Amino acid sequence: MDLQRTLLIAGLVVVGYLTVLQWNQDYNQPPAVSQTEAQLPATSAPAVQSTSATSDAPDLAQDSLPDTNDSAPSAELVTVTTDTLIMTIDTRGGDIVRIELPKYPRVKGQTEPFVLLENTAHRTFIAQSGLTGANGPDRLGKPVYNSAKTSYSLGNSQELNVDLTLKADNGVNITKRFVFTKGTYQVKVDYRIQNNSDSTWRGNFYSQLKRDNTEDPSREISSSGNINTYLGAAVKTEEKHYEKLDFSDFTDSPFKEKVKGGYAAIVQHYFVTAWVPNQNQVNTFQTRVYKGDNIISVVEPTVEVAPGQTETVGATLYAGPKNQEVLESLAQGLDLTIDYGMLWWFAKPLFLLLSYIHSVLGNWGWSIITLTIIVKGLFFPLSKASYTSMAKMRKISPKMQALKEKHGEDKQALSQAMMKLYKDEKVNPMGGCLPILVQMPVFIALYWVLIESVELRHAPWLGWIHDLSQMDPYFILPLIMGASMFAQQLLSPTPPDPMQARVMKLMPVIFTFFFLWFPAGLVLYWVTNNLLSISQQWYITKSIEAQD
Structure with a gap:
């Protein structure tokens, strides 16, 4: 009995302590800037932060970030609207700097879409891709692409192609194509490299997600603030199909591993954003911190384009709700970003x-x-069985009370008497x-x-x-x-x-x-x-x- 009492009191103390901590976390924090306060009206294009003069693309030679001071023309924003996505693309680098989800309102009963990706004064969360390596244009900084239009709409079509073009040095033409499909949250991003030069072109396709340390926007608008879900990166490794990579470890313990297929994701409550590279080749996954932002990237093997030839490389970006069936079809383990914890094997059938x-x-x-x-x-x-045991315990509770009064403070005698009572009454405590x-x-x-x-x-x-x-x-x-x-x-x-x-x-x-x-x-x-x-x-x- 003393052990039970000690455990219950200890449990109550722990629960009370956690209550105070949680109350302080939920109600003693400075107010966060809302998404609405940090964005422009819906009738205008979202504000985009000025892009740094230095490149944030992976440097394959030194495995570090190059420090160049390239001056680039002002970026132009291209808006693409489908039935599932409202995407803003920056022609400087072809970066995806904003994604809205029109089928998921930010607040119930309102029409304002939930903003998954954005590049504002309030939050940085963008999807980038490019060509680095020996001849890749991203090795020296973000190239500026040309777009035929600044606004595209899927309309009643089943598929929409949005092309950004770049005339690189020595007669190499590059087309960055975004392929949108009706009813999906996947966007195929392909680079078509046309080599009109006299020498072999060599480079590596990379894709990455960049995010700062701001709070999950789902938590900002939730009245149930005491439910903490995972916010961070995730990858597939050789040992695990789903490996969490906390942002706090990006500086002290950066991740780098070669994996066949795989994915690079940033997970938040209800939604996931992930780059899915070619699943039939070995890709390099790595994390780092660049100017305060957390980056998880995928670098694919070197591609060579002979003179007069054309090659295509690319990956798929998923940005949307955690749909178990869709994520499972994209990459092995990506569906585990719907994080059911250690009991996922039982939670999935539930x-x-x-x-x-x-x-x-x-x-x-x-x-x-x-x-x-x-x-x-x-x-x-x-x-x-449980309730039967409880009922029997309830039945003999008067006898147990009588034994306590009989033996008083003699705990040894009381314990022996109670064990005999359990045996006589055939009760398992x-x-x-x-x-x-x-x-x-x-x-x-x-x-x-x-x-x-x-x-x-x-x-x-x-x-x-x-x-x-x-x-x-x-x-x-x-x-x-x-x-x-x-x-x-x-x-x-x-x-x-x-x-x-x-x-x-x-x-x-x-x-x-x-x-x-x-x-x-x-x-x-x-x-x-x-x-x-x-x-x-x-x-x-x-x-x-x-x-x-």
Whole structure:
């Protein structure tokens, strides 16, 4: 009993400490500049920061950044609009400096698209690609391409090609082509190298993502600020299909590895941006910090273009929601950027089941409830064993109290008497805990499914719940959750130790406080699970009492 009391008190202290830390993190931070404040009106092109005079392309010779002072003409912005993307391309380097997602509003009920990539005073997050190496134009700085138009639209077409052209030295012509396809978030970026010179052209295609250390924009606009999801880079390695690379390690522990195929991604809540190179060749992946910005890049093998010949190199950029099926088709391991943690192998089938239920019911809230009922039903045999043990413990609690009064402070005698009581009554004091521990991995996996699923973003349930990814605006679900926890305690045996009993009474209050700012979808899951547990426990307890 002393051990149980010590563990419960220690747990309460830890929970309280974490509560204070989280409260300070959520409510004692300086206000961040919103996306709206940092961008120009929708009728005009987004502001673009002045590009540095030095190059941020990988230097293959020295494996460092070149320091050149090239003077380039002013950049021109090209806007491309499709049904899924609104993209802004800077003709200086052909960099993608802004991506908006029109199918994902920034705030529910409004038309302003969510901004995934941008290059403003508030945030730097851009996608770059180019040609470096011996004859690559990017080796000395960003070249300036020419565009026939400054605005393109996919319209009713299935595919759209946007070409940027460059006449390099010695008769080499380069065309940078962006290929957009209707209904997708993939953009194929190809370099067509036409060598009209008298010597062999040699160079390397590279693609990279550059991001500063600003906060995840999804967190800025979320009312559920206490849910922390991963923001950082990710790659495939020889050992792992999904390896996280924290921005904090880019300076002290830069990553560099050659991998066949692979991908270079920056992951955030609900969305991912990734360069997917040629999957049939060995590519070099590396990270570094350049003027305060974090860069993850892919450098493909050297390509040679003989005089009079033309070669094409390139990669695919994905910039959009974390769609499990699409990401899996692009590169091995890219779907793991939907980060379900260590239990991803179990969480993925749970999500597939949740998606199937939604395809039938058409509402994510009812789908969560249905999934919880199915999972609870599958584990009913374990739950029955647990609740049966609890019911028996509750039944003998008067005898346990009598033993405590009889033996007083003689803890050794009390312990021996209680062990004899357990044996005589055929009660296993751990019987109520072990089945619950077996079920915990399932509930943790389901928790991460609900956290990571972009499908729940802006998804309504009923009545006052207009967005399952945001907190309950009236705290109704968290209060019901707390009441259900209290009801569960009434059906459970009272701990013989007074301190332990007081700690247990505080748990519904503590958990209610935590759940006030949780996404409504998560709270709905816990409420449903608690109500089902109460029903099962009440039924089993009454059955045992009826047998007696």
